[in-house]
Amino acid sequence: MRISSFILTALLFFTGLQTAFAGVMLSGTRLIYPESNREVSLTVRNPDKSTDYLIQSWLENNDKSSDAKVPFVITPPLFRLDRDTDNILRIANTGGNLPSDREALYWLNVRAIGATPKGQAVNRLQLVQRTRIKFIYRPASLNKNEAADAYKSLTFTQLGKDLVVKNPTPYYVSFASLKVGGKDVPEPGMVAPRSELRLSAPGSGTIEWQAINDYGGKTPAARQ
Known part of the structure; x- marks a missing residue:
């Protein structure tokens, strides 16, 4: 009985934490930085009525093996986000070696750490929420x-059991869905500018796909 009671208490505890962390939200699922802008912004919202959070944010290269400095700065990089409030992250270009003929991709990370309520033990278990979205320099x-129509320019070729996706445009294209002969291709991902992507083909037949636009919505379906 003691073991059962402990498990039930633990489950309720973790469920409560997950519900709380679900409250920290970003105003978008991706962020586009036009070169002509001095800065772009993203809102971090905490609708939780009972928990404050420590928010940490940073940018990283798309290439994990790259040690190049990211040519953007986030302000504020660390701040407290009180319950039922929001704050704005501002991102500015610091002047780096950025391409002029195609988009460049980085990843924006936002980490939220829930504050320990007063009267509770300092060593109380805390979970950390990390949200990661695409940050695209245009x-x-x-x-x-x-950019909105770039997904229509993709071409598809079957090579053995592989489906080769070619992107002749200077834009990143992220798939919202991809089907071959009516069968879904799981997690099709994204194809970089003027590059190709190889996926396992579930069969053959008509190819139908949707992409994710600048605002995080789905485009109309295209077919080949």
């Missing part, structure tokens, strides 16, 4: 309207 030479 050179001034690229057109926003063309």
